[in-house]
Amino acid sequence: MEATAVKLYSLEYKDAKTYLVTLLFVTGNIVFPQLCHLANLGPVLLPIYFFTLIAAYKYGWKAGVLTALLSPVANSLLFGMPLAAALPAIMSKSLLLAGFAGFAAYYFKKVSVLILLGVVLFSQIVGTLIEWAMVKDFFLAVQDFRLGLPGMAFQILGGFLMIKLILKK
Structure with a gap:
């Protein structure tokens, strides 16, 4: 690959398209986690981050940041997951993912599995x-690495395919 x-x-906050794109990706970040939780795969697939990665990489860090902020809050308000206590950590990781993805897309101007691997790993490590x-609990903090490696792989490979094949425009 x-x-x-x-x-x-690289959408701007003044552009209406930014908010339409954000709405679509936030919707994806609401529906996909619900499907994963129904299949009991939520903590394994880390679904709350998937469309944030794609939004930031394809449409820039501003669309990514909006998606990163709105997705966890919307899920928490609508479904109680993630728990309110977990929101700061999840939003931190989501914002890091949006920032690193937006920067990588801007800097490299192409998409590859290796670039997305770096984006996902760097955001997860810093997060x-x-x-x-x-x-203040290392075991809890490394949960995404203990349980979520399949989700990170899905973000990398699925994100690559979505950006490359489906979102060609």
Whole structure:
């Protein structure tokens, strides 16, 4: 899966398209986690991050940040998951993912599995350190690495395919 040039955007907060794109990706980040939780795969697939990665990589860090902030809050308000106590850690990781994905897309101007691997791993490592500082419990902070490696792999491979094949425009 070689690096591929794709059409990438850098949407601005003043553009209506930014909010339409964000709404679509937040909806994905609401529906996908619910499907994963129904199949008892929520903690394994880390579904709350999937569409944040795609939004930030394809449409820029601003669309990614909006998706990263709104998705966990909407899920928590609508379904009680994630728990309110977990929101700061999840939103931190989600914001890091949006920032790193937006930067990587801007810098490399192409998508590859290796680039997405770096984005996901870097955001998870830094996010885990932040979560550890917040909760003061290393075992809890590394939960995404203990349980979520399949989810990270899904973000990388699924994100690559979504960005490359489905979102060619």
